[in-house]
Amino acid sequence: MRDVFKRIGGKAAVxxxxxxxxxxxxxDERVKHFFANINMEKQRQHQKDFxxxxxxxxxxxxxxDMRSAHQHMVDHMGLADVHFDATLxxxxxxxxxxxxxxNIIAEAGAIVESTRTDVLCR
Numbered sequence: 001m002r003d004v005f006k007r008i009g010g011k012a013a014v015x016x017x018x019x020x021x022x023x024x025x026x027x028d029e030r031v032k033h034f035f036a037n038i039n040m041e042k043q044r045q046h047q048k049d050f051x052x053x054x055x056x057x058x059x060x061x062x063x064x065d066m067r068s069a070h071q072h073m074v075d076h077m078g079l080a081d082v083h084f085d086a087t088l089x090x091x092x093x094x095x096x097x098x099x100x101x102x103n104i105i106a107e108a109g110a111i112v113e114s115t116r117t118d119v120l121c122r
Contacts, residue, residue, distance in 0.1 A: 004107050005056035008100055011048075014055065018048045020094035030086040034073060054111050066118035074121045084116055 008014065022044055026032050035043065046063055053059065063069065073079035088109060095105045 003056050004104060004111065005052055007104055008055060008095075008108070011052060011057070013098065013100070014052045014057075015048050017091070017094050017098055017100070018044055018051055020097050021047075021091050024090035024093055025087070028086055028090060031083050031090075034077060034079070034083070054115075055108060066115050067121050070119050071121050079120065081116075081120065084119060088112055 005014065008017075022040065026035060026040075049059070050063055070079060091112060092105055092109060095108065100108075
């Protein structure tokens with residue numbers, strides 16, 4: 001599963017997918033409020049680095065762990081399964097927009113799904 005990064009098209013494909021993903025996230029009523037006061041340029045780069053790493057890029061990831069990164073949103077903004085589901089839906093839409101094969105989308109989705117417990121701090 002960790003070679004999804006190469007099969008998806010590498011850094012350029014991940015960057016394009018994350019940019020498209022945030023187009024959806026920032027207009028999705030279920031999740032857009034989480035980004036109200038966020039530096040989106042920094043957020044996009046952070047997400048590109050993380051998604052690349054999660055999908056198998058050789059570059060490391062220097063960000064916070066999932067629990068630390070999301071604890072504030074769980075505690076103070078009510079981050080829950082409905083928001084995680086919306087995020088996964090938006091990622092799948094972005095990948096489909098970029099004509100990523102369905103089998104690779106399924107693998108990427110499984111990788112994201114594997115973070116649910118940590119993201120939601122359970």
